[in-house]
Amino acid sequence: MAKKAGDYVERPGRKFGDDPVTIPVPEDLMSEPGIPQRDRDVSFFSREYPLENMAIEESASAEWSREERERFTPESIEFFNEHYETMEPIVEWVRTSGELEPIGTPTDEDVTELIRQKALELGYGEVGFTRNDPHYVYNTRKPEIRKDLPHAICLALEQDYRKTQTIPSMEAEDTHFGTYADQGPLTMELTEFIRTLGYNVQVSGPTWHYGPMIPMFVAAGLGQLGANGQLLSPHFGSRARLQIVYTDANVTYDEPIDYGIHKFCQECKVCVDRCPGRALMPDKVWYRGVEKNKLVFKRCRPVMTRYEGCGVCMKVCPIQKYGMKPVMEHYIATDGEILGKGTDNLEGFELSDKGYFGPGKLPSFKRDFFDMPHGRAEDWILMEFRNKLMENKVKNGDGENEDLMWEDFRSKMEESLEGREVSVDMGMDRGI
Ligand code: SF4
Ligand code: SF4
Numbered sequence: 001m002a003k004k005a006g007d008y009v010e011r012p013g014r015k016f017g018d019d020p021v022t023i024p025v026p027e028d029l030m031s032e033p034g035i036p037q038r039d040r041d042v043s044f045f046s047r048e049y050p051l052e053n054m055a056i057e058e059s060a061s062a063e064w065s066r067e068e069r070e071r072f073t074p075e076s077i078e079f080f081n082e083h084y085e086t087m088e089p090i091v092e093w094v095r096t097s098g099e100l101e102p103i104g105t106p107t108d109e110d111v112t113e114l115i116r117q118k119a120l121e122l123g124y125g126e127v128g129f130t131r132n133d134p135h136y137v138y139n140t141r142k143p144e145i146r147k148d149l150p151h152a153i154c155l156a157l158e159q160d161y162r163k164t165q166t167i168p169s170m171e172a173e174d175t176h177f178g179t180y181a182d183q184g185p186l187t188m189e190l191t192e193f194i195r196t197l198g199y200n201v202q203v204s205g206p207t208w209h210y211g212p213m214i215p216m217f218v219a220a221g222l223g224q225l226g227a228n229g230q231l232l233s234p235h236f237g238s239r240a241r242l243q244i245v246y247t248d249a250n251v252t253y254d255e256p257i258d259y260g261i262h263k264f265c266q267e268c269k270v271c272v273d274r275c276p277g278r279a280l281m282p283d284k285v286w287y288r289g290v291e292k293n294k295l296v297f298k299r300c301r302p303v304m305t306r307y308e309g310c311g312v313c314m315k316v317c318p319i320q321k322y323g324m325k326p327v328m329e330h331y332i333a334t335d336g337e338i339l340g341k342g343t344d345n346l347e348g349f350e351l352s353d354k355g356y357f358g359p360g361k362l363p364s365f366k367r368d369f370f371d372m373p374h375g376r377a378e379d380w381i382l383m384e385f386r387n388k389l390m391e392n393k394v395k396n397g398d399g400e401n402e403d404l405m406w407e408d409f410r411s412k413m414e415e416s417l418e419g420r421e422v423s424v425d426m427g428m429d430r431g432i
Helices: 039-048 059-072 075-099 112-122 170-196 214-219 261-268 270-274 297-306 318-322 324-333 377-395 402-419
Strands: 005-011 021-026 126-131 151-158 201-204 240-247 280-287 290-295 349-351 355-357
Touching: 021 324, 059 075, 059 297, 059 377, 075 170, 075 201, 112 126, 112 151, 112 170, 126 214, 151 170, 151 214, 170 201, 170 240, 214 240, 261 324, 270 280, 318 324, 377 402
Parallel strands: none
Antiparallel strands: 005 021, 126 151, 151 240, 201 240, 280 290, 349 355
């Protein structure tokens, strides 16, 4: 017996010039457009517990991660160094993009469709407009974000399909980081176009962001939040890299959409079951005013670090692999089956030193595999120093030379602050 479609969502085709597609939303999966949210709680947490960049908030494990990666995948070092050099001028441009002046003179015309067409022509796969939401700005970046750009243009650039299916691998890292590099010149051209229309811009990403982006993509109707913590967009799921251009251009906002993903993930849970680190929580919780599946960072980073950025949760997602339309059509036609679930085609992955894992099989790790420093690097170094000092006191004069300990502490602290310039795994932001 088939299920019923409760709604149909019409979206532009996958590539510029393609026909629009119609995606059925199964009746039993309908909930609400975008993401279930309690606005007052979002405001409360944003005010009392401001968001911070992971590169700062978890900088202790970022440093650890760099060292571990050198040990586990030395072949990746040259790759990352090259990527860093490629990105250097792009990141510098992104950071200073807010200083660029408009080139033309604005008219009263609504320029939404002009900008959308230009972005699609350039190759962006999803383009949407919403308000620049100040709740999603990192605390340390608040002084730098312009307060006079009320709108957000959300842009998703698809990464290579074939290479992504080889996750985790250096080939997949190549398309992941290559897509960041591609974003640079595309945004330069798009923002020049917007400036020619007479408007100001400020760019968030790649590799240097003012804050988390997914909430604004969801508000702009470009997808919904998956259980893997990623944006599931209609054509390529999470196989995309995201950017936002803040602007004062005269635009009209898109609306959030219910594609059925919020409930679909509760039926699917493939990413939850396949995560090698058991880092994804099966049930949704309310967190910072939003209902979502939480990722346990301390179980994810050790896997990402040792296995080429991991990303199994992206690879095994049926929306990423097959697209939303076939997945939802299959769900309706088969009375609730998840396309690809239980098959090697969707669920299989390989870890370099452990071999292949098909459906139902997961790797095991020694207990100390997940040991890593937590929190901010400076706090961690200070805590280590304090513990050593206390141990020394117990030894009552028989311990280490305290001057040497102090010097060691100082050099670690300096090294750690310098290290913030470098982004680490999965294209996380730079700390400064
Ligand atoms: S990146 Fe890997 S370890 Fe982290 S949540 Fe995804 S599947 Fe799990
Ligand atoms: S794998 Fe399934 S549960 Fe996970 S994000 Fe994709 S659709 Fe949602």
